[in-house]
Amino acid sequence: MGIEIERKFLVCNDNWRSAVISEQRLVQGYLIHDPRLTVRVRIQGDAAQLTIKGATSGISRSEFEYPNSNCRCGGAIARISQHPLIDKTRYQVRCAESIWEVDVFAGANAGLILAEIELPTEDAAFTQPEWLDAEVSDDSRYYNVNLAAQPFSCWAAIEATK
Numbered sequence: 001m002g003i004e005i006e007r008k009f010l011v012c013n014d015n016w017r018s019a020v021i022s023e024q025r026l027v028q029g030y031l032i033h034d035p036r037l038t039v040r041v042r043i044q045g046d047a048a049q050l051t052i053k054g055a056t057s058g059i060s061r062s063e064f065e066y067p068n069s070n071c072r073c074g075g076a077i078a079r080i081s082q083h084p085l086i087d088k089t090r091y092q093v094r095c096a097e098s099i100w101e102v103d104v105f106a107g108a109n110a111g112l113i114l115a116e117i118e119l120p121t122e123d124a125a126f127t128q129p130e131w132l133d134a135e136v137s138d139d140s141r142y143y144n145v146n147l148a149a150q151p152f153s154c155w156a157a158i159e160a161t162k
Contacts, residue, residue: 012133029081108151
């Protein structure tokens, strides 16, 4: 069983861009989401990957990934996934001894930039780059599956009605 342990932060400036080591556009569709289980299909270049994630406990959750190098499922994802699809460019960024992933969202989540780091244990130490802002690891609004259900572009309208 795979375990994903990650911490997630908002990004406050573009200083991370000078340390980019790679970038890749990702499109994700969510097929199933309930409190115990999330099933996602991600298209990355010419490949697709099915990911099954368990419930989050703290900053950890079970995760199983099944790659498919012969992707022909783009149309299917568009038809059967929750909308809007998650559309983002993921940058790998080197900071000290760590590699961070910085996601710059497009489409309905445009304007949102998140940085995350995967850790070997929940209490692992790491260097926080100066371009990080508030930590949002425990804020479920920033989970990609929830951004598909309640896009970042709608948050201001929702807050205005409260």
